[in-house]
Amino acid sequence: MSGNNPEGRTVEVLELPGNIDEELLYLYFENKRRSGGGPLESVEIKQNCAVLRFEDAEAAARVLSKGHHVVHNSELSVRKPPSKDRCRLLLRGVSPYTSTEMIELYVENMMDLKVTDYTLIPSPEKGFVLIHLSQPLSKDFQTLRTRISKRKLDGSEVTLEQIEQTDSVLLENMHPGTSPDLLRLYFESEQGGNQRVKEVTMLSEGTAKVTFAYYESVDCVLRLQHKVNDTELVVKAYFDFLQPATQDSVTESQDVTDTDSVEVENVDMQTSPLPVDAEPSPPAGTPHRSQEPPAANVVEVEEAVMEDQTVEIEAHSCHIPVTDRIKLAWYRKNNIQQDVQKAHPSFSIQIKDDTVHVSGPNKLELEQIKDLISRFFGSIAETRFTVGPEVALFLEREDVKNHLLQTLTQRRLPALFVVSDSTVSVTSLSKKVADQAGIFLKSQVCEFSVPLESEQEALLCCREWSDFLQTLGYTSTKSSERPGSVDILTLKGMENDKQAAIMQFLTTPIEREALLTMEPGMLKYIQIHCHQLLADMDQVSIFPLEGEENCGLKIHGQAVACQMAEEVLQGVVSSVCTRIITVNVPGVCRFLDEKECRSILNEMETKFQVYISLKYVPWEPLPHQDIFESAWKMLSQKNIQKGCVNGSAPELKADSMQTDSNGATNTGLLAEAKRIVSTVDKRQEDGVPAPDQFDDMDNLDLYTAEEPSALADQDVTDVQSPQPLSDQNVPSAFLSQGVLGSSLEEEAQLSLAIQYSMEANQWSQQDEEEQFQKALELSKKMTREEHSNSPSGNSQQVARQQSVDLSFENALKAANTLQLHVFAGYSCDLIRVDIAFNKKVNQRQVEEKVEHRTVKNMTNYHAKCLEVIKRKHAVDVQVQGTIIAVSGFKDYVTAAISDVKLLLENISNAVSDKEILKTVQWVHHNPITSKAKAYSTDAIVFIENAWRMKLKKVDILFDNQPHIINFEKMQEYNIASGKSVKISRKLLELGDVTQDVPEEEYSLLSHLPDATKIDEESEEFQEVVKNFYSTIQEYHSKIRIIQVEKLMNRLLYNQYKLKKASVLQHSTQPIVERVLYHGTSEGSVKEICVHGFNRSFCGKNATVYGQGVYFAVNSALSVQDQYSPPNADGYKFIFASKVLTGDFTKGCHSMKTAPLKETENIPLRYDSVTDDITKPTMFVIFNDTQAFPEYLITCQRIYR
DSSP, rough: OOOOOOOGGEEESSSOOTTHHHHHHHHHHHHHHHHHHOOOEEEEEEEEEEEESSSSSHHHHHHHHHHOEEEETTEEEEEEOEEEEEEEEEEEHHHHSSSSHHHHHHHHHHTTTOGGGEEEEEOOTTTTEEEEESSSOOOOOHHHHHHHHOBBBBBOOOOEEEOOOOSSEESSSTTTTOHHHHHHHHHHHHTTTTTOOOEEEEEETTEEEEESTTHHHHHHHHHHOOEEEEEEEEEOOOGGGSSOOOOOOOOOOSOOOEEEEEEEOSSSSOOOOOTTOOOOOTTTSSOOGGOOHHHHHHHHHHHHHHHHHHOOOEEEEEEEEEEOOHHHHHHHHHHHHHHHEEEEEEETTEEETTTTEEEESOOHHHHHHHHHHHHHHOOOOOEEEOOOOHHHHHHSSSSHHHHHHHHHHHTOOOOOEEETTTTTEESSSHHHHHHHHHHHHHHHEEEEEEEEHHHHHHHTSSSHHHHHHHHHOOEEEEEETTTTTEEEEEEEOOOHHHHHHHHHHHSSSSEEEEEEEEEHHHHHHOOOOOHHHHHHTTTTEEEEEEEEEOOOEEEEEHHHHHHHHHHHHHHHHHHHHEEEEEOOOOTTHHHTTHHHHHHHHHHHHHHTTEEEEEOOOOOOOSSSOOOHHHHHHHHSEEEEEOBBBBSSSSHHHHHOOOTTTOOOBBBBHHHHHHHHHHHHHHHHTTTTGGGGGGGGGGGOOOOOOOOOHHTTOOSSSOOOSSSOOOOOOOOOOOOOOOHHOOOHHHHHHHHHHHHHHHGGGGSSSHHHHHHHHHHHHHHHHHHHHHHHHHOOOHHHHHHEEEEEEHHHHHHHHHHTTTEEEEEEEEEEHHHHHHHHHHHHHHHHEEEEEEEEEGGGGGGGGHHHHHHHHHHTOOOEEEEETTEEEEEEEEEHHHHHHHHHHHHHHOOOOOOOHHHHHHEEEEEEEOTTOOOOBOOOHHHHHHHHHHHHHSSEEEEEETTTEEEETTOOOOOOOOTTOOOOEEEEEEOOOOGGOOOOOOOOOOOGGGGSSSEEOOOOTTTHHHHHHHHHTOGGGGTTEEEEEEEEEEEOOOHHHHHHHHHHHHHHHHSSSSSSEEEEEEEEOHHHHHHHHHOOGGGTTSSOOHHHHHHHEESSSHHHHTSSSSTTTTTTEEEEEEEEEHHHHHSSEETTOSSSOOOOOOOSSSSSSEEEEOOOSSSSSEEEOOOOEEEEEEEEEEEOOOOO
16 A cells, blocks of 8 residues: 555545445545546545545545546545645634633644734634634644643643534624625626535525535635625634524433444534533633623623613533543433432533533532533444454444344444444443444444456446445445455355355346447547447447437446446547637638538548537528618618707707606606706806816826827728728718617706716715715606507517627628537647638638728618628628728628729718718607707608618617608608607708817827826725735835826737737646736836837836746835836836736746747747746746736825
8 A cells, every 4th residue: 555645545525416425436436447546444424425546546536637537327526635734724612712812822822823813713612712824734733733732821730632624614793694695606607716516505594504615715715805795794704603692492312223333423413502501611720710701791681680670690601522422422321310300300401512411500519510520421332343444344334233233233242333343342231232332233243245247346446346235235346356246245154045146147238238328429529430440349239319409329238248348438539639610701701601611621621530510500692782772771770860969958858758658748757857956057147156167187198299100100990890981070870779778768868867977976974965866766667657658569679679680790790700610639730720611711821902082981781781791691791981882701702892883882872870960850850839840860861861772661760669651741650659840851051050069080099098097995996905915025104196097098908918818728737827917117117008018118227038028916016116216206107907917937148038848749938937936026028918007106205
């Protein structure tokens, strides 16, 4: 057996079904091919879990690394056993009257600790104290334990104990509506720690216990801040002994039953806790001063007595610890507790935490009871004998133990026994009975041997054999020293029956039917590339199943052959490498329907011996091939605001108000909104300073220099999608629903909210509350009115419109995305397929550009036409200034360019929205007063374009209500209400246009970097400052922060994200991204903000570990004058940056780039270098895109 420590050789098995016994676990986890394990020393089953101890630590490691285990059609979870907690110790035996100050002094003196090195957490029963260390224990535990045992605390003997890691946390301060499912989802998400949750238990209102699958999860969760349902959670490590006790009844006597024997083997037995209101008394050896409650408590008791006019009797208590669990089991079985309870009815006797708690009013009687119980424990006799490991496991089995205990009772030998390793401990109330019971137990285990044929030996490895032994009962196998036989352990008198049953089982043919499930692609790969292997398995029948629910191979035949075939095929399945290759190329799904693409896929399958399964949305041609007609139909389903947004406030309300079923309007609600807003305006007129009158330093651009020439000289700027370049101040007729879909009531609420947020800080507390309540009630009324006035047809129309938009967007995305699910025998073949297919596709990609000055005049309608071109031809279209670039497969691009030229011709001949609004106005007339009301600018442009297209009718959405514009009758018809109003077209003179809005040119300035000062009251500011000061060390009181600015540079960030994706693919480190600090001079700040970190400037401060860009783990290094020299005003500048450190090694002065990794088959370089690979304090990168300056911290040194 290996000399490894027991902890490294032990594995816990969780979620164990009831139909799995020790023998089955032995056979499975000793099977290296199935479980990865090896020879076992022992298997101990406890309720629904088991503890496995292997002979070799490597076998345990293989079992843990595999993770996924299936035994008897049940999936098992495995994990490491709990190790001793190096940060938490238990001080047991503390007197309940010992003050906290005395305990602290005792701990500091005996353990040589400082006040900041630990935290004391007393238990609710005050029998012991948990010592929570801020750092893992560095001293020898046994030395500390011996030292503490020799020194009493306040007259009481105390002991120091180690406790095991916990797998649970205690949650407090929870929101009342928090559910267990929500907690499970939260802690399994990235925000909650991304840890696997085993169970969530609600303890009480506002508290819960969360149990994780792995012990390491607790420390990960405790390091984070947690917020659920907008409530900050208080998260602590959970220990049973720290939880408040609950009131239970006095433990009743129990007979010698099967349940008793089960309880004996469990370490944690059910006990009865102390009453909540009972106060324990100090031990007999405690000095007299410790037996009196503190003076403050006496005063409180006297006051309570005066108020209640009652006299309380002082309660005395004692605790009798029982370290031997078998003795505690005897105490439970005996009638001593009932006898003492009857003799002393005023006393309470309970069991909790392996301790008998006695409390009552009389101290003398208390001592008598304590002496009686102690003498009972001392009278229990014990005898021991050793057995072999197989026999020990056999005696530990539940059915065997229950049978033997019943037999002992029938023979009038009242005794109990427990098995620990290879030692059997037998206890009884009489030494003679214990010895006789031990002799009897030795004689009850018998062994016999069963000869085996060669084919029968293989049957012992099948699960049918394990199921048979479990059904047979009182039977276990033993390692045989003779080949061709199996040794069986059973109980005396059962040998013949068991042997006959086993022989019958071994000689009876057994057939099995198994289903090996797998993905459809995996099944196809095995059928194509492993057909010879399937043909060679002629001893079994193998049928492929290709159903949606059941997909895989169905195996039928003799049990041994079936299991061998199943194991071989399972090994083949596990050895097959899979990879999902995502191809994002314009038109790739359309290209998939081409014969050329199918030929490429077939060629790769044959060349690389792989199977490729395709996952994609089939591309379908556009129903309407005319791009202008398709774009117009799509835009006619967009919502347009009907009312004029430029009119006066009264006209706006008159024009846009909605009516309910009775024709009543919301005039009262709108008037109320106007009155509240006017209150705000009046306060500003009375002298409240406007926002722009305050210090405008926050609005000052940090970088006011001219734009870099490299950017200014560019003529074409890449954008993600074609953007309309129409006049910004003139809304287009085809803006999206999300922009102009708000009703007048929504505008009133929005105005009210804006005014309130701008001016609320100038109001008194009373005025603020009054106006807030009015605004809140008004918002609720308007919402109710909107819901009551909304016809059912409106929601159907909106849903239909959203469905059309969604299907169009999905079609655009689907045409450009293809997933190849590749199955191969070697991982290198997956890489080859990835490279080869992308190369084939990229070789067929082309880009053509069309330049025309009219591109700047595109309206949103023309932009929609471009989207239709993308959809029609499965290409990508980008607008770059006056250039339209079309990219994709060559044939598709050629056809798309033709449509683009038609579009440009249409733009050249079209009347611009600006010209329409200058020359024409569409109005609708009030049916009662005939007063003309102008449509909104969006509606005017839409109606005018439809009129110019010579349409007789056109559908349109006004304020999410379907309408029809009839140009023959010059009417507007509301489909929802069935009402019609007259419309007319009015020609304007140039003088009617009061404002000429300049057109906004497409500018590169939108891509220049920007810096925004962070509000000091924001959480973001607090977090940055907190992290900065947490590593500033000795400069904590010498540096003050002037301001923190957030940097925004789209180009740098996109480059950084691209680099991060590359680092994540190859890095083996768990952490590839870190927040590090970089100090610099004032002159370099702007250069870094615009262009990022440049390694060409290395050597300015240091090149000890390489000629790259240096970053510090601790801000204490960056604040030094050597790295961040102060300017004339004494300001220092430090960047808090995201840095991709990835895989790193130690650097040296001569390095101009990161060195190559020595262990890699493919030559890859490290991502960064550092000063110390075990505890880095600085990192050096050699790629400019590997760092992104996120925050600029301006600080100043304090001179005292």
